[in-house]
Amino acid sequence: MDSRKPFAIVLHGPTSAGKSSTAMALQDCAPVPSFHVTLDAFVTMSRRRDMRSADEQRLAYRIHCENLRSTLQRLVDTDFEIVLDTVLCDETELQACLGVLSARSLCLVGIQAPLITLEHRESLRSDRATGMAREQLRHPAFTRPYDVTIDTSTCTSVEAASLIRRFINSDRTVRAGR
Numbered sequence: 001m002d003s004r005k006p007f008a009i010v011l012h013g014p015t016s017a018g019k020s021s022t023a024m025a026l027q028d029c030a031p032v033p034s035f036h037v038t039l040d041a042f043v044t045m046s047r048r049r050d051m052r053s054a055d056e057q058r059l060a061y062r063i064h065c066e067n068l069r070s071t072l073q074r075l076v077d078t079d080f081e082i083v084l085d086t087v088l089c090d091e092t093e094l095q096a097c098l099g100v101l102s103a104r105s106l107c108l109v110g111i112q113a114p115l116i117t118l119e120h121r122e123s124l125r126s127d128r129a130t131g132m133a134r135e136q137l138r139h140p141a142f143t144r145p146y147d148v149t150i151d152t153s154t155c156t157s158v159e160a161a162s163l164i165r166r167f168i169n170s171d172r173t174v175r176a177g178r
Contacts, residue, residue, distance in 0.1 A: 006032050006081035007168055008101040012088070012144075013111035014136035015128055016121035018152030018160065019085040022111060025161035026083050034081035039088065042067045065093045072100045089141040107168055110146035111160070113153040 009026060011019040023036040042064040051057045068086075075082050082101065088094040098106065113121075118133035136142070148167045150160045 005076075005104045006030075006034070006079065007107055008076070008082040008084065008104040009107045009109060009164060009168075010084045010086065010098065010101065011109050011111050012086055012094070012142070012146070014118060014139075014142060015087055015132045016118045016125065017111045017113050017133075018121075018157060019087070019111045021157035022109075022150070022152070022160045022164075023083045023085045025157040026081075026164060028158075029161055029165060030081050032079060032081055034083055035075055036083045036085060037068070037071055037075070038085040039064060039068050040085075065090075065096070069096055069100050072097060076100060076103050087136060089136065089139045091141060094141065107164065108147050109164055110142070110144070110149040112142070112149060112151050114151075117153040 011022055013019055020036075020038065020040075023038070027034045027036055045064070045067075046060045051060060065088075072082065072084065082104070084097065084101070086094070086097065088097065098108070115134060115137055118137060122128045122130065122133045148164055150163060152160060155163070
């Protein structure tokens with residue numbers, strides 16, 4: 001872990017929890033320029049409806065995850081802060097991303113909201129299928145221990161970013177790697 005490099009902040013939670021809004025707020029108050037990296041950017045490179053088989057869907061997912069890790073690896077050696085916004089439920093893929101980021105001080109943030117809030121936000125988004133939030137919220141990946149947990153139904157994205165910055169700037173030792 002290189003304590004001289006800016007933090008890597010991982011925002012992890014189900015769809016429509018407020019990860020992207022929080023990531024942008026973190027960029028706005030970052031002490032150095034930062035990159036907001038999201039798996040969604042890679043997923044939108046292909047369209048699930050074009051996949052002809054489950055094998056093609058699995059291959060596309062693997063490519064998306066490999067591209068995500070490759071991008072993170074390129075950023076780890078820079079002087080930019082990294083804000084990873086992810087909904088990864090696959091423990092192996094999430095651990096692989098955390099492994100890439102472990103060269104930096106790392107803050108793992110759980111971004112959450114009650115199901116009713118997630119479903120309402122999901123219904124307002126044209127890029128989300130109905131039921132995604134409900135399905136993801138039940139996944140054990142989102143019950144892990146986090147350095148910080150934020151309920152975005154009780155605060156704005158700016159307030160969430162402020163809570164994360166306070167944690168990072170506190171005297172607590174933030175674990176590298178997981």
